[in-house]
Amino acid sequence: RKEVEQDPGPFNVPEGATVAFNCTYSNSASQSFFWYRQDCRKEPKLLMSVYSSGNEDGRFTAQLNRASQYISLLIRDSKLSDSATYLCVVYGTTSGTYKYIFGTGTRLKVLA
Amino acid sequence: SAVISQKPSRDICQRGTSLTIQCQVDSQVTMMFWYRQQPGQSLTLIATANQGSEATYESGFVIDKFPISRPNLTFSTLTVSNMSPEDSSIYLCSVPLLAGGPYNEQFFGPGTRLTVL
Numbered sequence: 577r578k579e580v581e582q583d584p585g586p587f588n589v590p591e592g593a594t595v596a597f598n599c600t601y602s603n604s605a606s607q608s609f610f611w612y613r614q615d616c617r618k619e620p621k622l623l624m625s626v627y628s629s630g631n632e633d634g635r636f637t638a639q640l641n642r643a644s645q646y647i648s649l650l651i652r653d654s655k656l657s658d659s660a661t662y663l664c665v666v667y668g669t670t671s672g673t674y675k676y677i678f679g680t681g682t683r684l685k686v687l688a
Numbered sequence: 689s690a691v692i693s694q695k696p697s698r699d700i701c702q703r704g705t706s707l708t709i710q711c712q713v714d715s716q717v718t719m720m721f722w723y724r725q726q727p728g729q730s731l732t733l734i735a736t737a738n739q740g741s742e743a744t745y746e747s748g749f750v751i752d753k754f755p756i757s758r759p760n761l762t763f764s765t766l767t768v769s770n771m772s773p774e775d776s777s778i779y780l781c782s783v784p785l786l787a788g789g790p791y792n793e794q795f796f797g798p799g800t801r802l803t804v805l
Contacts, residue, residue, distance in 0.1 A: 608792070610793075618798075618799075619780055619796035619797065619798055619799050620731070620794075620796055621796070622793045622794070625793070663730060663731075665794075667792070673736075673744065675721075675733055675736065675746075676721070676733070676794060677733075678723075678730045678731040678732075679730060680729065680730040681730050
């Protein structure tokens with residue numbers, strides 16, 4: 577089982593739609609959780625950290641469910657510019673070493 | 689935030705040769721990470737480069753193939769040795785905003801796109 581799993585997509589949605597991505601992680605001792613965005617042929621950039629109580633940033637809402645070991649990202653009122661790959665990232669320790677583990681990413685295409 | 693530059697931005701190399709990738713950060717950082725992103729895949733951590741000590745390599749990556757230098761707190765190099773076409777990938781360096789703790793944003797360099805013929 578992969579340490580961080582995501583549906584690779586692509587998710588093709590019309591402008592204005594609401595879309596949700598889920599991510600599951602295997603290490604129950606994971607400490608921190610993030611969503612990164614990666615545009616084609618660019619480096620990843622932080623979209624938002626995910627806090628235990630859930631958090632919102634404009635049209636984006638992130639949720640964490642530690643009991644079920646999954647993280648979600650909700651995008652409301654999708655824009656064409658939201659088209660990208662969304663990477664779920666988990667920070668924690670494996671064998672005493674802390675590191676960031678990246679999911680395979682979920683591709684989103686917002687269509688006009 | 690941190691500004692990170694990488695050189696070269698891209699290269700095309702012959703198999704059997706080696707390429708050294710440089711990563712420069714505009715501030716002093718304790719930890720630097722080197723990742724590989726193969727075509728259509730996500731990021732895989734190669735190693736963590738700590739200043740003043742040997743790099744820590746992840747499973748599947750060895751020092752002979754990917755030697756790393758970390759001469760100071762703002763600079764690191766990754767060498768891809770004895771290259772084969774399977775090494776064709778994007779190589780990225782990254783730094784956490786604050787060393788060690790949780791909720792640390794990682795900043796990435798723009799990446800080095802390597803093609804091995």
